[in-house]
Amino acid sequence: MTAAGAAAEILYRAPGRQPRTGIVLGSGLGGIADRVEDAVIIPYGELPGFPLPSVEGHAGRLVVGTLGGGMVACMQGRVHGYEGNGFAALKTAIRALKLAGCDGLVLTCAAGSLREEVGPGRLMAISDHINLLGTNPLAGPNEDSFGPRFPSLTDAWDPELRSRLHAVARARGIDLAEGVYAACLGPSFETPAEVRMLKVLGADAVGMSTVPECIIARHCGLRVVGCAVITNLGVGLGDGPVDHDQTLRAAGAAAADLEGLLVGFLEGLNDTGSNQEDGRRP
Template sequence: MTLDPHKAADFVKKAAPGFTPRVGIVLGSGLGDLAEKIEMVASIDYETIPDFPRSSVEGHAGRLILGRLGGMAVACMQGRVHYYEGVNPQDLALPIRMLKLLGIEILLLTNAAGSFKKKMGPGSLMMIKDHINFTALNPLVGANDDEFGPRFFSMEDAYDPTLRQHLAAVAKELGITLHEGVYLHYLGPNFETPAEIRAFKTLGPDAVGMSTTPEVLVARHCGLRVAAISNITNLAAGMSKTQLSHEQTLECAKIAAADLESLVIVFLETLKRELLKAHIRSTENGVN
């Protein structure tokens, strides 16, 4: 069955008449508290949105929050669905296409991830500059929907260079260490074996997790600009004596949560000013 993002978007629009978000945010495992900072216009449970896939994972509240954060109009997904939950991969296209139909231009993603580098341990933040999709899955497999994008599209600069520069500048201003690296998407739901981690190291990733690439693929297909931040919750399997578990992931996600919240809020504040300046410039050029 083909899911319809238009039905989902129309439902959300009725819940928040006249509200148009500019930025979409997806919050990963243990990071949902950021949603509480939003000046709320509407809160909608995923289960009430037509065709919307529902998360079954602890730490993913399953709500869409509409409102303002850092003065920016946002649509925030408090939790996401993963391939390992057994959904049809194509179903993961719907949430991002719905956000596009609501009006967003930029997608900001967060996730919890394990680190391949001891100097980037638990409590660190990593801005994603590129990814390796090791799942061999893609929400865009199947008939192309020409309404949203072309059959074939480039993934060079999938993580927008200008947004990355902006994030780095904000982190520096706030005194927050923001690493930059390559994210590897592992299917899960099990954590990786030490042998797999040793094999992955030869590919050159800096962090590993079980999400994010589906949203990036769909977002780039429909022309959205993307930025993403990993909250490092552990060293990868075999790199420490700590036993990996989802409970540990949720607990360690809290370590850098305050830094992540500050970074996102100030990023949105400054982004709003930049978008306003760009709008003024384009208007003046149009008049001239």
């Protein structure tokens, strides 16, 4: 099994560093991995079955080490559906993190805001999602060893972990909004009409990623929490440019707040050790 082989390689290459939390860093956010201490860096190409990103701002490395006092496996870059290679490699990566010891997954991404009051530079905790990719990463034969054929996505974005994220934001003075994330296939940005449609559907932010990772993670039993960095207002809602260069610039500018939020979140998890009320870790 490829995921098992990748997990074995991670543990072999990073001895004594069994990760408990996986982190996926989105466009322009890879620099957060530089904060990982005592790090072992493994290029995706050296992990069997791992995805190879083709988009600027996604380095394609797994960074294993300590962040916020806990052991993490940080995916420095992701792949997207619009790259045309399907989701098999993404499933391998997320499942390998699970098999390597992770109990939870922190997802980050860059996103466009559909709410005028939540502008560029803000962070948004993801409370739910709308899958408009036109497909599902679990389509095809089910791998029963990882999860059921028809997994529930009720509370896919863990309410308890999201509450902890908000608590850290309040304590650190970080302006954290909350909303529903809509995933579109891309790679073209949305039209003004599509932005109006998404608002009617109940979305608060839109991007081209993140939802597949959440679905795969929940299928194999990982708890999920997510945070989007708002890089622009949706087309028709603001006057600024909407392009990938602008996305990378805005994500980089907000990375310090996201870094503080993630480190504080992980510190809180490691202060409590495990969730005493139910025996689970995130």
